[in-house]
Amino acid sequence: MLDFPAWKVWLIALVSALCVGLAVPNFFPESTVNNWPSFLPKSRLNLGLDLRGGSHLMLEAETSDVRKAKLEALEDSVRTELRDAKAPFADLSTANERLSVTITDPTTLDRAVEALRKLSSPTQGLTGVRDIEVNVVDGNRIVITETDAGTAEAIDSAMAQAVEVIRKRIDELGTREPTIVRQGTNRIVVQVPGLQDPEALKALIGKTAKLEFKLVDIAADPALAAQGRAPAGSQVLGFTDQPGAIVVKRRAIITGDQLIDAGLTTDQNGQPAASFRFDSNGGRKFAKATQDNVGKPFAIILDNKVISAPNINEPILGGSGIISGSFTTESANNLAILLRSGKLPVELKVVEERTVGPDLGADSIRAGTIAGIVAVIAVSLLMILTYGRFGIYAVLALILNVFMILGLMSVGGFTLTLPGIAGLVLTIGAAVDANVLINERIREERRKGKGVVQSVEVGFRDATRTIWDANSLNIIVAIIMFLFGSGPIKGFAVVLAIGIATSVFTAVTVVRLMASNWLRTRRPVALAI
């Protein structure tokens, strides 16, 4: 039990030195660490938002929106396919998550179904499952619904795309190290450390930024429009910055998908405005639409609100233009960022938000550090007063333990949160407990009149079994906490799990090494314990 072969001593020393070395970057300023040679460890402890200040947002996508959007996007393809198949149709519409169309000439029904089936594509995973289902009801109506597999795939790709769009937008804000991760099927967690103004963040990621250009329906009756009613094929929309409503054609002449750039500019009156440029395909489409409609007004629509509805004075051929309205420099720039980063494929709602001011974070770190130091001193005093030499061993092991936890958390990229600091203090308690168990056993053996060497040996052997029993249970609890807990509980569980592992190593193995070294070199006959 107390014999340590040379290789074991070296291994223990190596593991300890390695873990402590990993903790070292935390004690130097970041700029110094960056200048170190590349073979040295550089990763620092990741501080949670509750410690450093910042914003945490959980966004949720309405999954039914994804389904609706996909079917609506299908409308155009259905129209094209049916025209190509020369099948006359009517009443093409999407409602209640079903796209339906009536085929007016029954003889063309089979052809139409055949053509529309081509629109479906196989989903990944199960063989033979397609993303949409094409069925015929009531003899001449074709109904297209999405399959569950198709919906899942659509949500999956929409969320992946949403993460990318949000990342682009936040990068534009110029903040450092944002974390943007998907959680579950339809959620995204955004964490931006050190952000002073969460409002700006939410203004940016909360917008779908769906840009559309639509013709104004000049034939519509303004009285009906005021009641919110529009002729078939048209819709009533409100303005972003003024009361009232305007009737526009439902079909967009062009959408923002084909934008390749947007920026801040000024209009002819010197007011801030957003400039945009289409890709060549979009530019051609835009040129044609404006050519055909010279003299008529069209509406520039963002997220179903009309920004402005200017007249088309002349065809816009170059594929670029400006959007002017009552913008400030900031709002025009924000619009440009939104247009540049592309539209969100689905609307996201904030379901959880936590913002911690930087002052509070700094206060918490300071208080936590002071409390930690006082705790270590109190524990050390108690241990040394109670167990003498073996108390000193325990304290040395304890300090090694704290360094090891910091080192492993730094290199593992784990985040230290406030409950994590509490977990750290508790781990100190667990490590102390292991030594208390060992030392109390040694005391008992000494009381029975056994020799020093034998007492220490039996003390370690008997206590180790108990320590393993107790700590395996704690590891189980920590794992359960990590799997089922959220946010703060997870941060706590991580520290606890790492701490339990390192504390068994330091409190049992390292202390045993120190004890055996003392016994071998000094051959003591008395032990104050």
Place this chain on the structure above:
Amino acid sequence: MTLKLVPDNTNIGFVRLRYIAFALTLALTIGSLALLGIRGLNLGVDFVGGLTMEVEFKAPPPLDTLREQVDGLGVGQSALQEFGNARTILVRLPLPEGDQAAVQRVVSKVQTDLKAKYPGTEIRRTESVSGKVSGELIQGGLWAVGLSMLAVALFTWFRFEWHFGVSTVVALVHDITVTMGFFALTQLEFDLNIVAAVLTIIGYSLNDKVVIDDRIRENLRKYRSMDIGHIIDLSVNETLPRTVMTSVTLIAALLALLFLGPDVIFGFTAAMVLGIVVGTYSSIFVSSSLLISLGVKSRAEAPIERGERVVRAK
């Protein structure tokens, strides 16, 4: 000479005291349940949804006036609570209906108003959780606690005997109930951090019980002729220095955290301190003595199994 918190050769008749301990435990549990039923827990936004703002004032504000002012803003019924010191107030509001901008609107409305009336005021922290998410957080918390208990029961059963599993879980249920009763009594906010504290209490109370159970098992093998009552008393007394030393050390560390640590974890640390005191009590007085009532027998009392060779000392 080294410090000894528990003198050598301490021999307290814990088993003899067990009916008093059982009565006390039962009283504490029922009292806590009553408190939980009558006063209820002051659940944080994590569990009921809503909006919390931690506001720091330059000087302690008059709470009644402040409440009227916030309620007068038309953002819903507010609840105010001092947080750590008299200058820092936790403002709780119902979650506003509508889009994500609504929360921000409420925050800025309150902020602007308070800053105008109390110059130098600062919003240090805001948290908002929607009803849907809070429901999931409750569910996650309950699962974590429930599964931990199950894991504990299974582990102790597997490692020892079923009696040990039952007595440990009974003691743990008591520890958790009393801790929650404390939160009902003080009306400290019960949030996700406190659930983490409850889980840790389970872990540490368990530690104590496993150590004692371990010793009971060892002594059952060692002293085959001793009756169970003496074995339990012997085991609890033998492990008493360790139980007390560990608890005192932990409490010393936690008290540092309680009084010097950040205000945000005050409730968390308070729960831990209480949980360790209660857990230590239940380990020493309840869970091991309960083994007798559950019918654990020593080798001397157990019927001799066929083929077993027994030497009984008299």
